[in-house]
Amino acid sequence: MKYLESLRNKTIKDTIALSTKKERDKTGLFVLEGERLVSEIDDPDSIEYIIVSESYDGEIPNTKNAYLVSDELFAHLSDTVHPQGILAVCHKLKYNIDTAFLSQNPLFVILENLQDPGNLGTIIRTADAAGADAVFLSKGTVDLYNPKVVRSTMGSLFHLPIYTGIDVAEIIYECKKHNIYTLAAHLAGVGTPYAAKLYAPSAILIGNEASGLTPETATMADELVRIPMPGKAESMNASVAAAILIYEAVRQRLSEV
Amino acid sequence: MKYLESLRNKTIKDTIALSTKKERDKTGLFVLEGERLVSEIDDPDSIEYIIVSESYDGEIPNTKNAYLVSDELFAHLSDTVHPQGILAVCHKLKYNIDTAFLSQNPLFVILENLQDPGNLGTIIRTADAAGADAVFLSKGTVDLYNPKVVRSTMGSLFHLPIYTGIDVAEIIYECKKHNIYTLAAHLAGVGTPYAAKLYAPSAILIGNEASGLTPETATMADELVRIPMPGKAESMNASVAAAILIYEAVRQRLSEV
Numbered sequence: 348m349k350y351l352e353s354l355r356n357k358t359i360k361d362t363i364a365l366s367t368k369k370e371r372d373k374t375g376l377f378v379l380e381g382e383r384l385v386s387e388i389d390d391p392d393s394i395e396y397i398i399v400s401e402s403y404d405g406e407i408p409n410t411k412n413a414y415l416v417s418d419e420l421f422a423h424l425s426d427t428v429h430p431q432g433i434l435a436v437c438h439k440l441k442y443n444i445d446t447a448f449l450s451q452n453p454l455f456v457i458l459e460n461l462q463d464p465g466n467l468g469t470i471i472r473t474a475d476a477a478g479a480d481a482v483f484l485s486k487g488t489v490d491l492y493n494p495k496v497v498r499s500t501m502g503s504l505f506h507l508p509i510y511t512g513i514d515v516a517e518i519i520y521e522c523k524k525h526n527i528y529t530l531a532a533h534l535a536g537v538g539t540p541y542a543a544k545l546y547a548p549s550a551i552l553i554g555n556e557a558s559g560l561t562p563e564t565a566t567m568a569d570e571l572v573r574i575p576m577p578g579k580a581e582s583m584n585a586s587v588a589a590a591i592l593i594y595e596a597v598r599q600r601l602s603e604v
Numbered sequence: 605m606k607y608l609e610s611l612r613n614k615t616i617k618d619t620i621a622l623s624t625k626k627e628r629d630k631t632g633l634f635v636l637e638g639e640r641l642v643s644e645i646d647d648p649d650s651i652e653y654i655i656v657s658e659s660y661d662g663e664i665p666n667t668k669n670a671y672l673v674s675d676e677l678f679a680h681l682s683d684t685v686h687p688q689g690i691l692a693v694c695h696k697l698k699y700n701i702d703t704a705f706l707s708q709n710p711l712f713v714i715l716e717n718l719q720d721p722g723n724l725g726t727i728i729r730t731a732d733a734a735g736a737d738a739v740f741l742s743k744g745t746v747d748l749y750n751p752k753v754v755r756s757t758m759g760s761l762f763h764l765p766i767y768t769g770i771d772v773a774e775i776i777y778e779c780k781k782h783n784i785y786t787l788a789a790h791l792a793g794v795g796t797p798y799a800a801k802l803y804a805p806s807a808i809l810i811g812n813e814a815s816g817l818t819p820e821t822a823t824m825a826d827e828l829v830r831i832p833m834p835g836k837a838e839s840m841n842a843s844v845a846a847a848i849l850i851y852e853a854v855r856q857r858l859s860e861v
Contacts (some may be wrong), residue, residue, distance in 0.1 A: 457658060466627045476831075476839075477835075578731075578735035578764065579760070580729055580732040583733045584756075590844040594851075598796075
């Protein structure tokens with residue numbers, strides 16, 4: 348394990364540069380931080396290199412390219428207030444979109460222009476918990492490899508295929524072609540999610556936190572449902588709306604068995 | 605409207621001091637920031653004073669004590685990166701706990717040692733959307749008047765009674781006395797939420813993000829349920845778990861009508 352001393356070292360500079368989307372897009376790399384997240388990496392070949400701090404005493408994956416740095420230098424690399432002392436620079440995940448449509452009774456989540464990194468990470472974690480088959484992120488959605496998104500997925504990033512840079516109209520068209528019912532939570536919805544056929548092959552559409560789905564997407568969806576709000580709130584958090592719809596699919600599919 | 609010029613002004617100093625829980629507890633005051641949140645204040649008497657910035661051109665509630673400050677000074681007072689230019693210093697909300705138990709077919713949410721401000725705000729917003737009757741916060745829960753909590757409630761703070769500094773054992777005892785069924789999401793749970801009697805008077809218990817409910821509380825609950833996780837995630841976000849249980853109550857209550 349090589350010791351890197353200075354902020355001027357190329358590897359250190361390259362790692363810091365990955366905090367921007369531009370650099371992540373250019374290199375195809377991203378940073379995964381913390382013992383638990385790093386331990387979720389299935390394929391050691393996806394690791395470009397590892398950096399650990401001097402006081403780190405946890406597990407280190409088997410890799411040729413590991414570097415040791417001072418705790419002070421690690422703090423410069425870390426996105427968190429209390430760094431755990433390990434990070435991996437990895438190649439972005441790649442999934443073939445055609446395989447998504449091979450699922451038996453698929454449950455998809457399609458996100459359009461979601462902006463909050465915490466919301467995106469939480470929705471991916473919920474989709475994973477629910478056993479969803481894939482998550483699709485529109486071109487305008489916050490970057491999957493944003494460190495806050497990665498952290499809030501709590502490892503779910505590695506558990507199910509996530510397709511990025513998606514054209515929502517195209518994916519809805521593909522769903523229709525494969526008889527996958529597209530359903531969106533929308534204030535103009537009439538029925539409740541409880542009356543929707545989420546036990547059948549379905550894709551749940553969730554829009555932007557402030558403006559919801561684009562009118563074009565809402566028009567294309569097979570069904571708009573309204574999550575009942577008998578209280579005084581005018582709206583709900585996007586990750587909560589997603590959870591209610593995703594878990595309504597879980598409930599219906601359990602009772603179908 | 606009086607113009608305040610300096611960071612050394614007593615009102616300015618008092619306002620900045622309210623960013624700490626200690627000062628909020630001492631004075632019984634808290635800061636509410638942004639046009640929308642300030643417009644949700646029902647009782648003008650609960651406003652101690654208002655501060656607006658020079659470039660603010662939105663609505664200002666009717667109050668004797670309003671101050672104008674420069675945009676630069678307002679930025680020092682603001683908790684956000686892009687301040688809207690209005691804040692109100694208000695008296696904390698007060699609710700009589702006995703009235704909670706007068707609800708017809710109550711739905712309560714009891715939070716034990718929840719730590720993340722965003723989670724607390726989101727759960728309060730979800731409880732409000734669902735028409736829950738009250739939210740109870742244990743002594744160890746993050747402060748309701750923390751600016752991040754206040755902001756993430758999106759106004760729901762004013763829509764339903766929220767009781768703070770609660771002894772969870774005592775409130776469960778009160779629930780039992782009033783035939784309110786106490787139910788908790790727990791990894792040791794056997795049944796699903798879908799089989800629980802959430803159509804009846806119920807209180808949903810949600811624990812700490814990392815450690816869940818304390819064993820004492822889990823033992824006191826009438827029923828432990830396990831939210832099904834057919835996927836690979838080991839756990840879910842606390843505000844997502846809360847949403848799934850709260851909305852299962854909504855679903856059951858709608859189908860009872």
